[in-house]
Amino acid sequence: MSIEVLRPGLLMTVQDAGRWGFRKNGVSICGALDDFALRTGNILVGNPLNASVIEITLANSQFHFHDDSVIAICGGDLAPLINDKAVPSWRPLLVKAGGILHFSSLQSGCRANLAVAGGINVPIILGSRSTDLRAGFGGHEGRALRAGDTLHCATPDDENSKRHGRLVDESFHQNFFAPRWFISTHVRPSYDSKVVRVLRGGEFMSFSERSRMNFFADEFIVTPEANRMAYRLSGRNLHLTRAVELLSTAVTPGAIQVPPDGIPVLLLADCQTTGGYPVIAHVASVDLPVVAQKKPGDSLRFSEISLSESHSLYLQREKDIAALKYAVQCQMK
């Protein structure tokens, strides 16, 4: 099964659940910024949860499907059309051979994941199919996708084929078919919310009392200096009570660092593995998908939670994903 990229849009890369286990070698995790959309998309098409997908950023990208394909679009609403007809997200779709999928305009969020039955067949490097843009390896030739690139999908397995069979039975003559059911908004992250839950960072108390108050009171705006490594946020600058010279130490996606200029930097999946700037807070893992759907111009407000609350939310999210998987499998029997 092959898919041709006609237009790549702003940034299009192959990503999976990330490259784990090599941070001590300085290798970034990378992977889909919205991991909820990644796993849900894979559930819908019958792939393993961490199979590789195409991550699409903002609007105006296009694909040509050479064969009948079972796909799912999850994440932001980039107004997807197949042969100019609107198609719904958060459910499996059968696209007929020759179909043109166009992400036509940004309605909400920032990026969408296109999951395809079988997963995107690119080589596994250091245990993952994710693209490491900075180091130039992984994914499709270690780079962003371009017009003319053709991606192949692995041979669908039993789970994929069941989806295919069910959808074909109901598709009649249309260019695509979508069932009426979909992943409900109730189980999805609160993508539309400005509020992002955070835990205090190691250097939180080194910041002035005023800065600590401002950090939770202010609205921060995502600046245009935003990419898969980090978002720079604008708002009132944050200051330490006294200058702190920190030694380089491990950092992780979700960390909010504050360099000497006082402008907070929110690290994302492609960030470096070590850093030496003071960290004021960490985004709770369950809210990383919410951050992933913010784009330049969007605002964020930080709200503090405890470590054990964060773990409760994390465990609940895992239960939700497992329940979703079971429910979808039942639907598609």
Place this chain on the structure above:
Amino acid sequence: MKYEISPLGDTGLVIKLGEQITSDTHTVVRNLARGLEQHTPPGVIECVAAYSTLTLFYDPSLLRQNISVNTRVEADQPDLFERLSSHVKSLISNLEMSRIDEGRTIELPVCYEGAFAPDLGFVAQHNDLTTAEVIKLHTSGDYLVHMIGFAPGFPYLGGLSPSLTTPRRASPRKYVPAGAVGIGGSQTGVYSIRSPGGWQIIGRTPIKLFRPQEVSPSLLQAGDHVCFQAITEKEFMQLTARNAELAD
């Protein structure tokens, strides 16, 4: 052993073992890293060693599963971080602080000539030395790899002669090639991938510090020693050709 444990977001646990860059702290970090590698707590995915910290990254759902398996009475909400901290504390108290093996010594051939060394003149002038003296000082150093970070395979090296200290460039270069050898303040190092960079570039090595196709993708590890050996441009080309042949 004196140490502090603290969380790093909801998936990290940091063990802080010192405040400064010293070889004693380095030895403790390496001992601990080795101990944790040999007895990895369930739920821990990876450990990252730095100058004075060791950070464990864990999966909260794996930690939770492991607790249910080991306890008779299933607590409603066990404190996952507390559990992991206790496990780490008992590992540390049982750790044998044996003399850690000296890491390997890796000799890196470096060409300090022509286009490979655009800032060699500046470093010499800044330190009131001739370029030959800069090369001699740089190649007689024995550098310790304190940690790998910043980029895949990038070594943080300690031991630059104070006579070679040179401030970073006022404007960083947009692209510094992989293999570039540089000086930034009192640090020296080798760019392992092409990246923007503000260091003074005094040479280039044909050796790849980052190999994504290998099981161990970083040539260097924390604890290794590095020394630099001057080679000519001709030798550089020969080594590069030989690497390309081997890669095919």
